[in-house]
Amino acid sequence: MIPLTVRSSYSLMWGTAFPTQVCRQARRLGYTRLALTDTDNLYGLWPFLTACRREGLRPIVGAEVTQPGGRQRAVCLVENDTGYRNLCRLLTRRHLDEDFDLETALPGHAAGLMVLTGNPDLLRTWHSAGVAVAAAMPRHPLPLTHPLCRTAKDLDVSLVATPGSFFLHPDDAPVHRLLRAIDGNTSLSRLKPDDVAPPDAWLAAPAEYTRRFAICPAAIDATHEIAEHLTFSGPQFGIVMPPLSNRNGDDPDRHLRAATYAGARRRYGEELSEAVVERLEHELRSIANMGFSAYFLIVEDIVRHSPRTCGRGSGAASLVAYCLGITNVCPLKHNLYFERFLNPGRTDPPDIDVDFAWDERDDLLDRVLEQHSGYAAMVSNHVLFQPRMAIREVAKVYGLTDAEIGRVSKRLPRFWRAKESEPELLVGIQRRPESRALEFPPPWPEILALAQRIIGIPRYLSVHPGGVVITPRPIDEYVPLERAPKGVPIIQWEKDATEDAGLVKIDLLGNRSLGVIRDAVGNLSANGVRFDESVWEPEDDLITQQALAQGRTMGCFYIESPAMRLLQQKSRVGDFEHLVIHSSIIRPAANEFIREYIRRLHGGQWDPIHPLLAEVLDETFGIMVYQEDVSRAAVILAGFSHAEADTLRKVMSKKDRRHQLRDFRNRFFAGARCRGVSEDQVAAIWEMMMSFSGYSFCKPHSASYARVSFQAAYLKVHHPAEFMAAVISNRGGFYGTLAYVSEARRLGLTVLPPDINTSEVHWTGRDEAVRVGLLSIKDLSTDTRARIVAGRRRQPYRSMGDVLERVKPAEDEARALIHCGALDTVNPGGNRAALMWELSAWLKIRSRKPIPRTRNLFSAAADAGACAPPPLPPEDERERLRREFRVLGFLCDRHPMVLFADALQHRRTVKAVPALWRPLFSPPPTTASAT
Amino acid sequence: MIDRQRPYLLTGKVQADWGAVTLTVDRVEKI
Numbered sequence: 001m002i003p004l005t006v007r008s009s010y011s012l013m014w015g016t017a018f019p020t021q022v023c024r025q026a027r028r029l030g031y032t033r034l035a036l037t038d039t040d041n042l043y044g045l046w047p048f049l050t051a052c053r054r055e056g057l058r059p060i061v062g063a064e065v066t067q068p069g070g071r072q073r074a075v076c077l078v079e080n081d082t083g084y085r086n087l088c089r090l091l092t093r094r095h096l097d098e099d100f101d102l103e104t105a106l107p108g109h110a111a112g113l114m115v116l117t118g119n120p121d122l123l124r125t126w127h128s129a130g131v132a133v134a135a136a137m138p139r140h141p142l143p144l145t146h147p148l149c150r151t152a153k154d155l156d157v158s159l160v161a162t163p164g165s166f167f168l169h170p171d172d173a174p175v176h177r178l179l180r181a182i183d184g185n186t187s188l189s190r191l192k193p194d195d196v197a198p199p200d201a202w203l204a205a206p207a208e209y210t211r212r213f214a215i216c217p218a219a220i221d222a223t224h225e226i227a228e229h230l231t232f233s234g235p236q237f238g239i240v241m242p243p244l245s246n247r248n249g250d251d252p253d254r255h256l257r258a259a260t261y262a263g264a265r266r267r268y269g270e271e272l273s274e275a276v277v278e279r280l281e282h283e284l285r286s287i288a289n290m291g292f293s294a295y296f297l298i299v300e301d302i303v304r305h306s307p308r309t310c311g312r313g314s315g316a317a318s319l320v321a322y323c324l325g326i327t328n329v330c331p332l333k334h335n336l337y338f339e340r341f342l343n344p345g346r347t348d349p350p351d352i353d354v355d356f357a358w359d360e361r362d363d364l365l366d367r368v369l370e371q372h373s374g375y376a377a378m379v380s381n382h383v384l385f386q387p388r389m390a391i392r393e394v395a396k397v398y399g400l401t402d403a404e405i406g407r408v409s410k411r412l413p414r415f416w417r418a419k420e421s422e423p424e425l426l427v428g429i430q431r432r433p434e435s436r437a438l439e440f441p442p443p444w445p446e447i448l449a450l451a452q453r454i455i456g457i458p459r460y461l462s463v464h465p466g467g468v469v470i471t472p473r474p475i476d477e478y479v480p481l482e483r484a485p486k487g488v489p490i491i492q493w494e495k496d497a498t499e500d501a502g503l504v505k506i507d508l509l510g511n512r513s514l515g516v517i518r519d520a521v522g523n524l525s526a527n528g529v530r531f532d533e534s535v536w537e538p539e540d541d542l543i544t545q546q547a548l549a550q551g552r553t554m555g556c557f558y559i560e561s562p563a564m565r566l567l568q569q570k571s572r573v574g575d576f577e578h579l580v581i582h583s584s585i586i587r588p589a590a591n592e593f594i595r596e597y598i599r600r601l602h603g604g605q606w607d608p609i610h611p612l613l614a615e616v617l618d619e620t621f622g623i624m625v626y627q628e629d630v631s632r633a634a635v636i637l638a639g640f641s642h643a644e645a646d647t648l649r650k651v652m653s654k655k656d657r658r659h660q661l662r663d664f665r666n667r668f669f670a671g672a673r674c675r676g677v678s679e680d681q682v683a684a685i686w687e688m689m690m691s692f693s694g695y696s697f698c699k700p701h702s703a704s705y706a707r708v709s710f711q712a713a714y715l716k717v718h719h720p721a722e723f724m725a726a727v728i729s730n731r732g733g734f735y736g737t738l739a740y741v742s743e744a745r746r747l748g749l750t751v752l753p754p755d756i757n758t759s760e761v762h763w764t765g766r767d768e769a770v771r772v773g774l775l776s777i778k779d780l781s782t783d784t785r786a787r788i789v790a791g792r793r794r795q796p797y798r799s800m801g802d803v804l805e806r807v808k809p810a811e812d813e814a815r816a817l818i819h820c821g822a823l824d825t826v827n828p829g830g831n832r833a834a835l836m837w838e839l840s841a842w843l844k845i846r847s848r849k850p851i852p853r854t855r856n857l858f859s860a861a862a863d864a865g866a867c868a869p870p871p872l873p874p875e876d877e878r879e880r881l882r883r884e885f886r887v888l889g890f891l892c893d894r895h896p897m898v899l900f901a902d903a904l905q906h907r908r909t910v911k912a913v914p915a916l917w918r919p920l921f922s923p924p925p926t927t928a929s930a931t
Numbered sequence: 932m933i934d935r936q937r938p939y940l941l942t943g944k945v946q947a948d949w950g951a952v953t954l955t956v957d958r959v960e961k962i
Binding site: 897900 | 940945948949950951962
């Protein structure tokens with residue numbers, strides 16, 4: 001018996017076991033071959049192929065394709081490469097064609113596929129269309145008089161045993177039922193028989209199937225006969241590079257050379273130095289030899305339309321990428337080795353990732369997907385049940401109310417991942433300080449036990465933050481596509497599977513700080529300050545370096561976290577080279593090494609951890625800082641090849657690293673011992689290497705980021721008003737608006753209140769002041785903000801009535817505008833209560849009678865004005881500030897703590913003032929200048 | 932702070948490490 005209809009947990013909300021577990025169980029049961037036929041997808045193809053290799057099984061690739069909204073279905077098993085391409089296309093049509101019809105669609109994509117169906121009509125139709133079909137006898141033998149058996153006999157096609165499985169053991173059935181109830185948003189007791197798989201739909205041993213099909217052993221034999229023809233063992237794409245965009249057969253190597261040299265002259269001037277030419281020739285040769293020229297040109301084409309980008313990843317080590325404008329750090333100036341990016345020993349695809357301003361990224365993606373329509377899609381993200389989601393969903397199935405569920409779930413950390421949870425969920429929750437006091441009366445213990453069993457099961461697909469795949473042939477020949485809810489096409493594989501398949505992914509990611517720099521520079525330009533970015537070298541500016549050395553970097557990209565600012569302060573250095581080190585060493589698992597780095601930086605004695613590593617780690621005081629340090633240590637100390645060392649580096653950043661890492665550890669220890677490294681030394685080095693697991697950067701990446709950090713820091717030091725306005729406007733930084741407003745005040749800036757006649761939608765900065773933008777007024781809709789600004793451009797607002805008539809805000813919007821002070825300049829009396837009176841009168845008049853077309857624009861306001869406010873008591877200042885804070889989230893003219901001065905008077909408090917900071921000296925900026 | 936948030940008084944040990952000042956909080960009190 002060979003199981004030909006096996007589902008994993010990638011048959012979303014039906015299957016319970018991950019392909020790895022399916023394969024392990026199949027091997028235990030004594031199978032040597034196995035098909036994976038998840039419903040309407042190939043999500044789990046690569047984990048399945050990997051698991052088959054590990055378990056010594058021969059894989060059969062396939063999928064079950066269903067009729068949307070109907071009961072027709074077919075299991076398609078791949079015989080050869082043609083069949084694989086056809087299956088991908090068929091699944092793509094299943095997901096993308098609104099009028100997909102399985103019966104008519106399948107024959108056109110059936111070449112190279114073996115199709116199993118339990119529907120006698122489909123069997124006959126497809127057989128007559130020339131499709132290779134077999135009659136699928138599900139679960140138990142059918143009587144010979146059954147239409148399926150009779151049709152199979154008529155057509156002389158095989159009758160094959162296909163006892164489909166959805167779980168691995170009989171006791172997994174409750175988990176399956178639970179998933180079905182979650183999927184149907186219902187309770188267990190309301191599940192109908194059709195909603196669930198039969199109770200015996202587990203992967204049984206061959207003997208069990210032989211017993212079940214004892215009366216027709218030919219059906220079991222047929223599984224072997226079919227499997228004989230299925231020689232396809234997985235796609236072998238090699239590395240799939242994006243093609244040259246015009247696909248006209250031009251020589252990409254020649255194009256790349258011309259584009260690179262043109263870019264080099266833009267970067268370095270007409271006369272190129274020998275060092276530049278030598279390096280370019282070396283890189284161009286390597287790129288051409290490895291067949292990556294077209295890939296560079298595609299990426300260049302993508303970034304060409306965006307004036308502000310930040311290359312990330314190892315691609316920043318390439319001078320060619322720098323000359324093409326893909327990256328912005330000169331690899332020669334900053335000593336970045338090209339071999340970190342590309343070398344002949346590397347078997348995996350190169351990695352060029354680019355950041356774009358966060359609010360420009362979606363348009364850019366749309367343009368790329370449109371330009372390469374049919375050949376491009378985004379990478380997907382497989383969203384798995386995490387502890388919070390699992391507990392919430394199971395509790396819903398048990399009929400608990402949102403309030404009852406919230407009592408527990410709100411005390412669980414939002415980003416609590418499956419791997420961090422305890423083997424026993426309840427024990428884990430009770431250990432957490434925030435949930436220790438919670439009680440768990442029945443049915444909670446049962447809920448948590450079941451929730452535990454679904455953690456890690458895939459729930460749905462989402463879109464990877466920025467991964468795009470562009471292929472030389474139509475993309476649906478490589479992988480099935482779907483459409484994400486936001487409308488973009490996505491491939492069915494997540495990023496690791498995409499890489500396993502050899503598809504080269506280009507990451508086009510959103511970066512808020514690029515928006516900050518863009519807006520700050522734009523604000524300067526609007527203020528009449530000339531700022532020439534083409535000659536901007538912020539790294540060389542001494543005053544910026546000094547600010548960095550003191551950790552004065554709130555708002556600055558990548559270096560504004562408390563940990564990073566502390567590191568900067570402790571290091572007391574702010575030059576580019578050190579910032580690159582600091583951006584990379586600041587990892588969660590590296591505290592001990594950071595302390596030691598600081599000690600050594602300040603002149604502390606140290607010896608290399610091993611003489612063989614002395615030179616490699618000299619620049620970082622003997623401490624491993626960059627990803628490549630791990631690879632180099634593995635090569636030098638343990639004799640790994642460059643490719644093996646690179647694999648080790650990659651394994652360390654993977655989620656499921658434990659298994660592979662054990663093997664690497666053994667080889668590392670054995671290799672190091674052979675080179676005479678002592679047991680203590682090798683253990684210490686391995687421990688340092690492990691501090692990189694899960695979170696680490698290569699030097700080119702850190703250098704690329706440090707460049708953006710420097711740009712931000714430069715703007716903060718020299719143009720604080722424009723910079724802080726841009727930071728607050730772009731939002732999404734490390735801190736909230738209140739913290740940035742406080743920082744602006746610490747920088748000596750005046751925070752001007754929002755004003756109906758002055759505020760733009762975004763914050764603006766000029767001289768020593770920032771003006772609050774309309775976007776910071778809570779409750780003010782995007783449309784109303786736009787109406788305010790557009791109306792003012794035609795004519796300034798003259799009165800409250802004028803604002804109400806021309807802007808027509810909703811009541812809550814008008815209240816917010818009044819309370820935050822945005823209408824103070826049209827309120828000559830200065831008492832905001834008078835504005836509230838006017839608003840009430842206006843609302844009352846508006847609700848009472850429609851305004852005739854013939855009456856003039858301000859007639860309602862005139863009516864309102866007629867209801868002049870009575871004498872109003874003076875405003876209570878505290879109440880006014882309280883309302884202002886409620887609308888804005890900060891106060892414009894003071895820090896909210898000022899209001900608590902009395903409460904603090906009698907306490908022995910210490911003010912955390914920046915008294916310990918050294919003053920910045922202020923020589924003129926070195927390059928971009930204010931005029 | 933005034934409305935949704937509250938001010939708190941933090942008590943703890945102030946330390947200087949290579950010139951960087953940190954507060955290790957051992958008590959948090961509402962003001």
